[in-house]
Amino acid sequence: MKLLVPLKQVPDSTMRIKVAPDGKSIVTEGITWSISPYDEYAVEMALEQKDADPSTTVSVVTVGPVRAKDALRAALAMGCDDGTFVTSDENAAPLVVARALAKFVEQKQPDLVLCGRQASDDDQGFVGPALATILGWPHVATVTKFAPADGGIEIWREVEGGHEVWKASGPALVTVQKSDKEPRYASLPGIMKAKKKELPELALSSLGVDAAAPKIEVVKMETPPQRGGGKILKAADGDAASVAAELVRLLRDEAKVL
Amino acid sequence: MTPNSEIWARLLLALVFGGAVVAFALQAWRLYRLMRLGRPDAERFGVYAQRLRDELVVYLGQRKLLKRGYVVRGLGHALIFWGFLVITYGTADLLLAGTLGLRMPGVDTAAFMWMVDLFALAVLAAVVVALVRRRFFPPPRMIVQLDGYIILGLIGLLMVTLFLFEAAAVGGKLFAAGAPVPPLASLIAPVFAGPSAPAVFAGSWWLHVLTVSFFLAYLPRSKHLHIVTTLPNVFFRTTRPRGALRKIDDIEQQEHFGASSLRDFTWKQHLDGYTCTECGRCSDNCPATSTGKILDPKMIILKVKEQLLHEGDALLAAGDQRGASPTDETITAEELFDCTTCGACVEQCPVTIEHIDKIVDLRRYLVMERGEFPPQAQTALRNLERSGNPWGQAGPSRADWAAGLDVPTLADNPEAEYLYFVGCAASFDGRNQKVARALVRLLRAAKVSFAILGVEETCNGDPARRIGNEYLWQTQAQATIETFGRYRVRKVIASCPHCFNTFKNEYPQLGGTYEVLHASQLVAELIESGRLRLRSDGALKVAYHDPCYLGRHNGVYDAPRAVVTGTPGAELVEIAPHDHERGFCCGAGGGRMWMEERKGERINSRRMEQVLALEAKPDAVASGCPFCLIMLEEAAGTKGVRERLRPLDVLELAAEHLETEKS
Numbered sequence: 001m002k003l004l005v006p007l008k009q010v011p012d013s014t015m016r017i018k019v020a021p022d023g024k025s026i027v028t029e030g031i032t033w034s035i036s037p038y039d040e041y042a043v044e045m046a047l048e049q050k051d052a053d054p055s056t057t058v059s060v061v062t063v064g065p066v067r068a069k070d071a072l073r074a075a076l077a078m079g080c081d082d083g084t085f086v087t088s089d090e091n092a093a094p095l096v097v098a099r100a101l102a103k104f105v106e107q108k109q110p111d112l113v114l115c116g117r118q119a120s121d122d123d124q125g126f127v128g129p130a131l132a133t134i135l136g137w138p139h140v141a142t143v144t145k146f147a148p149a150d151g152g153i154e155i156w157r158e159v160e161g162g163h164e165v166w167k168a169s170g171p172a173l174v175t176v177q178k179s180d181k182e183p184r185y186a187s188l189p190g191i192m193k194a195k196k197k198e199l200p201e202l203a204l205s206s207l208g209v210d211a212a213a214p215k216i217e218v219v220k221m222e223t224p225p226q227r228g229g230g231k232i233l234k235a236a237d238g239d240a241a242s243v244a245a246e247l248v249r250l251l252r253d254e255a256k257v258l
Numbered sequence: 259m260t261p262n263s264e265i266w267a268r269l270l271l272a273l274v275f276g277g278a279v280v281a282f283a284l285q286a287w288r289l290y291r292l293m294r295l296g297r298p299d300a301e302r303f304g305v306y307a308q309r310l311r312d313e314l315v316v317y318l319g320q321r322k323l324l325k326r327g328y329v330v331r332g333l334g335h336a337l338i339f340w341g342f343l344v345i346t347y348g349t350a351d352l353l354l355a356g357t358l359g360l361r362m363p364g365v366d367t368a369a370f371m372w373m374v375d376l377f378a379l380a381v382l383a384a385v386v387v388a389l390v391r392r393r394f395f396p397p398p399r400m401i402v403q404l405d406g407y408i409i410l411g412l413i414g415l416l417m418v419t420l421f422l423f424e425a426a427a428v429g430g431k432l433f434a435a436g437a438p439v440p441p442l443a444s445l446i447a448p449v450f451a452g453p454s455a456p457a458v459f460a461g462s463w464w465l466h467v468l469t470v471s472f473f474l475a476y477l478p479r480s481k482h483l484h485i486v487t488t489l490p491n492v493f494f495r496t497t498r499p500r501g502a503l504r505k506i507d508d509i510e511q512q513e514h515f516g517a518s519s520l521r522d523f524t525w526k527q528h529l530d531g532y533t534c535t536e537c538g539r540c541s542d543n544c545p546a547t548s549t550g551k552i553l554d555p556k557m558i559i560l561k562v563k564e565q566l567l568h569e570g571d572a573l574l575a576a577g578d579q580r581g582a583s584p585t586d587e588t589i590t591a592e593e594l595f596d597c598t599t600c601g602a603c604v605e606q607c608p609v610t611i612e613h614i615d616k617i618v619d620l621r622r623y624l625v626m627e628r629g630e631f632p633p634q635a636q637t638a639l640r641n642l643e644r645s646g647n648p649w650g651q652a653g654p655s656r657a658d659w660a661a662g663l664d665v666p667t668l669a670d671n672p673e674a675e676y677l678y679f680v681g682c683a684a685s686f687d688g689r690n691q692k693v694a695r696a697l698v699r700l701l702r703a704a705k706v707s708f709a710i711l712g713v714e715e716t717c718n719g720d721p722a723r724r725i726g727n728e729y730l731w732q733t734q735a736q737a738t739i740e741t742f743g744r745y746r747v748r749k750v751i752a753s754c755p756h757c758f759n760t761f762k763n764e765y766p767q768l769g770g771t772y773e774v775l776h777a778s779q780l781v782a783e784l785i786e787s788g789r790l791r792l793r794s795d796g797a798l799k800v801a802y803h804d805p806c807y808l809g810r811h812n813g814v815y816d817a818p819r820a821v822v823t824g825t826p827g828a829e830l831v832e833i834a835p836h837d838h839e840r841g842f843c844c845g846a847g848g849g850r851m852w853m854e855e856r857k858g859e860r861i862n863s864r865r866m867e868q869v870l871a872l873e874a875k876p877d878a879v880a881s882g883c884p885f886c887l888i889m890l891e892e893a894a895g896t897k898g899v900r901e902r903l904r905p906l907d908v909l910e911l912a913a914e915h916l917e918t919e920k921s
């Protein structure tokens with residue numbers, strides 16, 4: 001089975017994000033970058049299939065600036081077989097990314113493409129479904145498990161209070177919710193091997209994709225408003241009864257929840 | 259004295275004893291070859307004067323057997339051992355006389371005979387006590403096996419036959435007139451006086467040498483081999499500081515990491531296995547074992563040894579095969595990650611076995627080669643890699659604890675005398691931020707010139723090294739050494755014993771050598787010299803909890819106590835008998851801070867109970883470690899005793915009593 005996982009490199013979830021002075025982008029200085037968490041689950045899900053059947057190949061690909069190569073290396077260190085780097089600007093439009101990936105998928109011809117359900121930086125959840133649409137492939141969203149079955153692939157997805165099992169016959173694309181297992185910890189031999197691996201590079205133009213159109217632009221970025229601190233009512237200014245009375249008053253008049 | 263000096267008797271004796279020697283040698287040779295399956299180990303050589311001294315103190319002096327809490331039992335062992343040495347000398351004489359007709363010097367003196375008889379009696383008594391104890395009051399976790407009975411039986415038989423033939427010789431007047439005779443045996447000699455004396459003498463003498471021969475031939479398959487292997491095991495003990503783990507050199511060039519096979523332990527680690535006496539002292543003192551976890555340090559040592567004995571021959575035969583790692587077979591990951599690396603086992607082992615190295619080598623294999631270890635530990639390491647601290651807090655908020663204190667960074671003040679390395683716990687954990695602030699107040703009050711690294715500080719890598727990711731430790735440590743180098747740091751203060759330990763004992767392995775002080779050492783000195791003036795705030799009884807990485811691993815017992823006793827009004831209470839080198843771990847070391855503790859009783863709860871049981875009824879329990887503080891706080895919280903038994907750091911105690919901060 002040939003599996004392909006497109007990755008996005010995003011600021012690590014432990015980072016504290018600041019808006020840059022231009023008001024449209026984030027400060028990238030001092031940021032540690034990682035594979036977007038759902039993409040990492042997708043890698044893990046693919047690798048579990050490889051554990052079960054060693055003849056499986058798992059490829060990864062990313063469209064992004066040079067630093068995104070590290071995300072490919074991280075995936076290779078976890079055990080993926082090969083990684084391809086498609087060079088683009090810092091903030092390639094999602095549709096451009098999907099088009100580039102579609103060309104790559106046509107070259108690579110995987111049996112299944114696993115995307116994370118959304119990237120943790122912009123939370124758009126666009127690339128996976130767009131890629132399936134461009135390819136004209138079936139698409140199953142928020143998948144938790146898959147397995148090769150007679151004449152196709154069985155796909156589990158979580159629904160409220162249970163799960164559904166779908167079956168796709170031909171090549172298909174899934175967006176991954178979370179696998180049963182946490183993404184694996186890369187072994188040191190894996191990291192060393194990944195360091196030495198060649199990462200073939202492709203330009204958007206060589207894939208026949210126009211980076212310029214369609215163009216969307218972020219016009220403004222803001223951090224959420226600071227939450228005010230809680231209020232503590234002290235019994236020092238009165239007995240328990242008056243504190244309770246004050247609490248009721250505040251809940252009714254200020255918070256308006258009563 | 260020999261019953262028969264004819265040539266046939268000499269030949270027979272030579273045959274019997276020679277056979278035993280051959281049997282011993284063949285088995286010893288096998289053990290030696292199995293041991294050499296292990297890697298070479300350069301750190302075992304050199305500093306021979308110290309090694310000889312250790313040999314005298316630990317082997318001959320039985321020093322580690324006579325530790326607190328084990329004095330009576332230890333004395334029993336020491337008696338058997340010293341007696342054994344004296345009697346072995348006599349046995350050598352016996353065998354020489356019986357074969358070649360030669361004598362050992364000094365054996366015919368009254369003094370030697372007194373020694374032999376007294377020790378023989380003591381050994382006999384000790385054997386009886388040991389037999390009774392084993393049979394009727396087996397200590398917990400001692401594996402009572404046939405082997406123990408066989409050995410005790412043989413030793414007993416040796417003593418009985420010794421007394422018998424001595425008494426018969428005296429009774430039968432076989433000693434030259436006027437020569438000294440065995441004094442104690444003489445007391446029972448009249449029983450044997452008579453015509454049968456020569457026969458009794460000959461019978462018991464031959465039984466004695468047969469027993470000696472059997473003992474020798476049996477020894478290599480018994481845990482009592484330790485009477486031989488302790489000698490080299492003590493001699494080749496590590497000279498690394500206790501708190502330092504072994505470095506993996508050229509880590510990027512290695513193919514295997516940690517103990518991926520029996521071949522990856524060093525020969526000395528296999529010798530450790532041959533030396534274990536199965537006494538169980540390590541396990542008795544292990545916080546994991548004694549609170550019902552799976553880990554049992556003795557079993558780690560024994561399981562590796564068992565595997566060596568079972569699979570070693572096949573490995574020797576197939577020179578290129580690596581074989582399985584002990585964690586693939588008998589030792590589970592859970593066991594290995596139960597360990598807090600507290601060092602109680604190493605401290606207590608009478609034959610200087612190095613448990614932590616073995617445990618960490620096995621962890622290294624699981625973590626680096628296999629990537630299979632507890633998920634929470636994985637998260638901690640991932641956080642450390644990505645955000646520079648195991649909690650996954652944002653790096654830029656590292657200096658937030660100092661808000662409003664106006665603490666200079668080295669960038670502001672490169673001339674500062676000391677670098678205060680705050681550490682991740684005091685930087686990010688709310689409770690421990692207060693300790694960092696307390697230290698700043700103390701340093702200010704004493705006008706100490708210091709600065710911090712601020713947001714340039716990152717984790718020094720200690721948790722990674724204890725959990726088993728040597729590579730990550732080396733990466734973090736190198737980065738820290740570079741940062742220190744940029745500011746020409748020479749003196750470092752750490753309020754965290756884990757930071758303190760890795761800087762002091764491990765950074766030199768990577769070329770980073772600094773003068774490192776734990777904050778309590780500096781503060782104790784400042785109080786002593788009068789640069790810090792403290793006032794009394796009423797009487798306060800303070801129990802002191804020894805952090806493992808301050809106490810056992812670094813021998814810093816006095817300084818934090820001096821901070822308590824140097825605080826007017828404070829009275830020091832020892833958490834006896836679990837104080838100083840017998841301190842009981844809080845449960846957070848070795849990366850356990852970031853892992854859940856599900857099995858058995860919680861270690862910090864046990865520790866708190868030890869404090870609560872003190873008759874002195876302390877008002878506070880002080881420590882000198884951020885992890886201990888977190889664990890003590892948690893235990894005090896769950897037990898609902900925070901009001902009457904306040905957990906705190908000795909630095910806070912001192913800072914609260916600053917004269918300049920009159921309440």
Ligand code: SF4
Binds near residue numbers: 543547596597600602
């Ligand atoms: S270091 Fe401590 S926790 Fe680990 S095995 Fe030894 S005694 Fe037990």
Ligand code: SF4
Binds near residue numbers: 533607
């Ligand atoms: S390792 Fe040491 S302390 Fe533990 S059982 Fe063996 S000899 Fe005793």
